[in-house]
C-alpha cells in the first residue's frame with residue numbers, strides 16, 4: 253500500500269514536470285509579440301503544484317524551467333560555459349522561488365485563517381497571486397536583461413504584459429488543476445474545500461452548463477469575427493462582455509464547472525487572438541482575460557453566501573436534534589394564525605416537560621438523553637393533527653399549538669397526548685417516558701412570551717402536584 257502511494261506521488265512529480273513543459277510550449281504559441289505572452293500557463297502549473305504538493309513541488313518545477321532555459325545547442329557546440337549554466341539556474345530560481353513563496357503563503361492563508369469569510373479569503377488569494385506574479389515577472393526580466401546584450405529597457409517595456417500574463421495563467425489554471433492534482437497524488441488538501449462546500453446544495457445539470465458555455469463561446473467567436481471584419485480598435489472592447497456569461501455560470505453552477513468554463517473561455521480568447529489575426533489588440537484581449545478571471549473569483553462568494561444563508565435559515569427554523577420547528581419558527585407561525593383569526597376564534601397552547609429527565613441523563617448518559625428527546629418527539633409529531641404545531645422550546649420543554657380549541661377541549665386533547673408519550677427501549681434498558689402538561693388559552697392582546705410564561709406556570713403546577721398530569725390556568 254505504502255509502495256503504491258510512493259509510486260503515485262513520484263508519478264505526480266513527473267506529471268508536474270511534463271505539464272510544465274507542455275504549458276510552456278503552449279504559451280510560446282501565445283506570445284504574439286516579443287514580450288507578450290497573453291496567458292502564461294506555466295505560472296498556473298507552478299502555483300497549482302506548490303498549492304497541492306507544498307515545497308515538494310520545487311524540484312520538478314525548477315528542473316522543468318532549467319531544461320527549457322539551458323541552451324543545450326550552445327553547450328554541445330562550444331562545450332561547457334559557466335555563464336550559460338548560471339543564467340539558466342537564475343531563470344529557474346526567478347520563477348520557482350516567487351511561486352513557491354506564493355503557493356506556500358496561499359496554503360497558509362486558506363488553512364489557518366478559517367474564520368475569515370469567503371470574500372476576504374478571495375481578496376487575500378488575489379493579493380498573494382498578484383504579488384507573486386509581480387515578483388516572478390521582475391526577477392525573470394532582470395535575469396533576461398543580465399543575460400542579453402541586444403535588448404535594452406526590457407524591464408520597462410515588458411513588466412506589465414509579463415506580470416498580467418503570469419497572473420492570468422495562475423488565476424485560470426490553478427483552480428482547474430487543484431481539482432485534479434490532489435486526486436492523482438493522494439495528498440489531502442482540505443483547505444481547498446472552502447470553494448467547493450456550497451456545491452453540495454447546487455443542482456447537477458450538465459446540459460444547462462454546456463448551453464451557457466456554448467453561448468459564451470459563440471459570443472467570443474462573434475467578437476473576433478467582427479474585430480477582423482471592422483478595422484476599428486474599439487471593436488476588441490466588446491470582449492469584456494464575456495464576463496457576463498462567465499459570471500452567470502459561476503452564480504448558478506458548481507465550482508468545478510465554473511473553473512472549467514473559465515479555462516475554456518480564456519483559452520479560446522488567448523488562442524483566438526492568433527487564429528483570427530487580431531494580435532494588434534492583444535493587450536485589450538489580455539486585460540479582458542484578467543477582468544473575466546477576477547470577476548469569476550469574486551462571484552464565487554455569491555453562491556457560497558447563498559448556501560450559508562439557507563443553512564442559517566434552516567438552523568433558525570429547525571431544531572438540530574429533533575428536527576422539530578424551533579421556538580422562533582413556532583412563534584412566527586402562531587402569531588400569524590392568531591393575527592389572522594376572527595375575534596370569536598379560540599386557540600390554546602400546551603407546554604410539556606419530560607418528567608425527571610435529568611435522571612435519565614445522569615443514570616444512562618447524555619446520548620441516551622438525546623435519543624429520548626429524538627424518539628419521543630418523533631412519536632409525538634406523528635400524533636399531531638394537521639392543524640397542530642409541535643415545537644421543541646428548549647431543553648426537554650415542548651410546546652403544542654392547538655388552534656380552534658376552547659380551554660376544556662384543549663385540556664382533553666393534552667391528556668390524550670400525555671397518554672401517547674412512549675415507553676422507549678434501548679437494548680436492555682426500558683424507559684417509560686412521562687410528562688407534565690400546562691395548558692392555557694391564548695388571550696387577546698397578550699404577547700407570545702406572556703402566553704408561554706402562563707403555560708410554563710401551569711406546567712410547574714403539574715410538577716408540584718406530583719408530575720405526569722395536565723393542569724390548566726385560564
Ligand SMILES: Nc1nc2c(ncn2[C@@H]2O[C@H](COP(=O)(O)OP(=O)(O)OP(=O)(O)O)[C@@H](O)[C@H]2O)c(=O)[nH]1
Pocket residue numbers: 573605606607608609610611613618619620621622625646647648715719
Ligand atoms: N440529553 C440532553 N439533555 C439536555 C439537553 N438540553 C438540556 N438537557 C438536560 O435536561 C435536563 C433538564 O432537567 P429539568 O427539566 O430541569 O429537570 P428534570 O430532571 O426533568 O426534573 P423535572 O422537570 O422536575 O421533572 C438537564 O439535566 C439538562 O442538562 C439536550 O439537548 N440533550
